[in-house]
Amino acid sequence: MRTTGLATPADQHRVSSRLRNLALIIGLALYTMYAAGPFAWVALMSLRTTTEIAADPYALPWPMHWDKFLSAWVDSNYDVYFLNSVTIVLSAVAILTVVGGMAAHCFARYTFRFKGLLYFLIFSTIIFPPQVTVIGLFQILVEYGLFNNRLGLVLVYVSIQMPITIYILEAFFARIPNDLFDAARMDGYSEWEIFWKISFPVALPAISTTIILNTILLWNEFLYAVVLISDDDKRTLPLGVLRFMGDQLEDVGMLATGLMIAIVPVVLIYIFFSERLIQGMTAGAVK
Amino acid sequence: MAVVTLENICKSYVAGEERAVDDVSLTIQDGEFMVLLGPSGCGKSTTLRMIAGLESITSGTLSIDDEPMNAVPAKNRDIAMVFQSYALYPHMTVRDNLGFGLKRRKIPKAEVAKRVEAVAQSIGLSDYLERKPHALSGGQRQRVALGRAIVRDPKVFLFDEPLSNLDAALRVSTRAELVRLHRELSATMIYVTHDQVEAMTMGDRVCIMSKGEVAQVGTPMDVYLNPASTFVASFLGNPPMNLLPCVADETGVNVAGRHWTGNTNNSSPGTDLVFGIRPEDLVHLESEDGANISGEILSVEPLGAETLIYVQTQADDQPLIVREGRATTAKLGQTIHLACKPGMVRLFDAQTGLALTPPTGETP
Numbered sequence: 001m002r003t004t005g006l007a008t009p010a011d012q013h014r015v016s017s018r019l020r021n022l023a024l025i026i027g028l029a030l031y032t033m034y035a036a037g038p039f040a041w042v043a044l045m046s047l048r049t050t051t052e053i054a055a056d057p058y059a060l061p062w063p064m065h066w067d068k069f070l071s072a073w074v075d076s077n078y079d080v081y082f083l084n085s086v087t088i089v090l091s092a093v094a095i096l097t098v099v100g101g102m103a104a105h106c107f108a109r110y111t112f113r114f115k116g117l118l119y120f121l122i123f124s125t126i127i128f129p130p131q132v133t134v135i136g137l138f139q140i141l142v143e144y145g146l147f148n149n150r151l152g153l154v155l156v157y158v159s160i161q162m163p164i165t166i167y168i169l170e171a172f173f174a175r176i177p178n179d180l181f182d183a184a185r186m187d188g189y190s191e192w193e194i195f196w197k198i199s200f201p202v203a204l205p206a207i208s209t210t211i212i213l214n215t216i217l218l219w220n221e222f223l224y225a226v227v228l229i230s231d232d233d234k235r236t237l238p239l240g241v242l243r244f245m246g247d248q249l250e251d252v253g254m255l256a257t258g259l260m261i262a263i264v265p266v267v268l269i270y271i272f273f274s275e276r277l278i279q280g281m282t283a284g285a286v287k
Numbered sequence: 288m289a290v291v292t293l294e295n296i297c298k299s300y301v302a303g304e305e306r307a308v309d310d311v312s313l314t315i316q317d318g319e320f321m322v323l324l325g326p327s328g329c330g331k332s333t334t335l336r337m338i339a340g341l342e343s344i345t346s347g348t349l350s351i352d353d354e355p356m357n358a359v360p361a362k363n364r365d366i367a368m369v370f371q372s373y374a375l376y377p378h379m380t381v382r383d384n385l386g387f388g389l390k391r392r393k394i395p396k397a398e399v400a401k402r403v404e405a406v407a408q409s410i411g412l413s414d415y416l417e418r419k420p421h422a423l424s425g426g427q428r429q430r431v432a433l434g435r436a437i438v439r440d441p442k443v444f445l446f447d448e449p450l451s452n453l454d455a456a457l458r459v460s461t462r463a464e465l466v467r468l469h470r471e472l473s474a475t476m477i478y479v480t481h482d483q484v485e486a487m488t489m490g491d492r493v494c495i496m497s498k499g500e501v502a503q504v505g506t507p508m509d510v511y512l513n514p515a516s517t518f519v520a521s522f523l524g525n526p527p528m529n530l531l532p533c534v535a536d537e538t539g540v541n542v543a544g545r546h547w548t549g550n551t552n553n554s555s556p557g558t559d560l561v562f563g564i565r566p567e568d569l570v571h572l573e574s575e576d577g578a579n580i581s582g583e584i585l586s587v588e589p590l591g592a593e594t595l596i597y598v599q600t601q602a603d604d605q606p607l608i609v610r611e612g613r614a615t616t617a618k619l620g621q622t623i624h625l626a627c628k629p630g631m632v633r634l635f636d637a638q639t640g641l642a643l644t645p646p647t648g649e650t651p
Binding site: 177179180182183184185186187188189190193198201202204 | 336339340341360361362363366367368370371372373374375376377378387388391392435439
């Protein structure tokens with residue numbers, strides 16, 4: 001009888017699965033460091049002054065300069081940028097969710113004349129890179145008095161994100177069984193009520209997905225904002241970061257502080273909706 | 288109180304193309320349990336959906352209590368429907384599912400709660416009111432779907448194959464429950480199914496449909512015993528009615544090399560007819576004397592309570608099926624002699640497939 005080594009196949013199996021887990025954890029840890037490293041670095045720099053950073057880029061923030069956040073917020077107009085970003089992005093996302101949801105509901109549920117053509121027209125806009133459309137948009141907004149106007153930017157944001165929103169929601173709505181709508185009709189509800197009471201709540205996972213996607217993309221949007229807004233007090237957060245980037249000199253410390261202010265809401269929204277985001281992405285995968 | 292009348296109802300999805308429902312006329316009496324029965328694609332579900340208002344009516348008139356309903360939207364017809372997939376609202380609890388239709392009708396909250404509780408009690412789901420559909424079993428979901436219809440107290444109940452997603456045992460008990468429900472509510476019910484056992488056991492009357500048309504309407508026993516056409520004869524019954532080609536003569540018909548004496552409804556001698564006899568109406572004879580049909584036994588299937596005997600006759604490639612008791616003497620390869628029970632032979636026109644009317648009876 002052997003006294004050393006692994007006694008049973010079950011033990012061997014347990015050890016090998018532990019080893020595999022260990023390898024996985026190490027792999028994941030390395031990837032997380034790679035992915036989150038720059039973020040952590042900016043977070044550390046946001047608490048240090050530019051002079052400190054210049055002296056030693058990778059040192060720990062000691063002492064911590066929390067006052068930099070206050071000075072960015074008050075002295076560098078970040079309170080205004082933040083408010084602008086919140087208003088513009090919230091309005092655009094709200095319109096996108098409601099109008100996109102309705103459009104997706106119609107595309108998924110009803111047959112009507114020119115449906116195919118309409119669908120094609122909406123989606124064909126995806127193929128143009130923003131650099132191509134931005135000049136045309138600039139002209140149009142100037143024409144209608146919407147240049148350098150927050151409403152104008154909201155409308156542009158709605159139009160650029162609408163196709164992908166409809167696309168995601170349509171795919172989800174199409175999977176809701178038709179009987180559900182027939183049942184609601186028999187229960188006495190109109191098409192309008194059915195959209196709000198059945199389609200919308202049932203598709204909540206997909207709707208959350210589009211909310212997160214649109215919020216993150218629009219919150220970080222730079223190109224349209226920089227072209228279509230000129231007044232400082234109408235700028236959004238990504239433009240605010242520009243303040244600290246001079247021609248000759250960059251205030252790296254303040255830049256990091258500004259970036260952190262811009263990132264925090266996105267992280268919060270992600271945490272709040274992520275459960276639903278995952279549901280949305282995996283919905284229908286497992287029945 | 289609700290009488291549902293269909294007059295020459297037609298439905299075509301694309302103008303000019305084949306009709307999904309073709310000239311259906313049918314009256315469902317107040318408190319009647321009418322079953323629409325037929326193979327898939329026969330138009331029974333489309334007919335039901337037209338009654339519900341979920342499908343437009345191409346031509347013809349639908350009325351409930353003599354009031355035309357063609358242009359009335361589904362929500363104003365006061366009809367409840369139970370769907371095959373149950374169609375429970377997945378984001379609502381059982382309580383909200385049951386009360387959803389009532390809320391729309393502006394019924395006071397207290398009244399809604401009272402009715403929901405009462406219905407939940409009657410379908411045995413009182414303890415599950417706060418659950419969502421995904422946390423219920425198939426049978427429970429089915430009962431919620433049923434409860435959702437009952438709670439509205441509608442004029443007419445529609446059922447679209449409500450039992451087909453249940454397992455066999457549950458199907459039998461739910462069938463009994465539906466019959467009980469119909470007795471209690473004495474409401475007008477229209478029930479679509481492709482399962483003839485459901486049709487036979489539940490319906491006051493059965494409407495058999497084929498290719499969008501009504502093939503026959505009658506009580507379950509009536510359509511079973513006196514099928515109006517070869518389609519009904521071969522669709523109803525398991526195994527179905529035996530149909531053999533035969534030729535009329537002066538006193539009866541020549542079938543499978545033998546003679547059957549009986550009324551051929553004045554068919555001229557030499558006319559091609561179809562000879563129909565149910566498997567249980569064939570009697571196994573000991574000798575050739577008095578036999579109407581003879582043949583070789585192809586196989587014997589003992590099913591426990593009964594035995595099915597497959598017989599090859601001269602008349603047809605299709606084997607004839609005989610239903611015998613458990614204690615049969617039939618053996619594979621034997622020649623079997625069969626007599627038809629008096630009054631049970633049905634004759635059909637070979638061209639049209641329609642029964643020779645009046646139902647054929649033997650000469651004394």
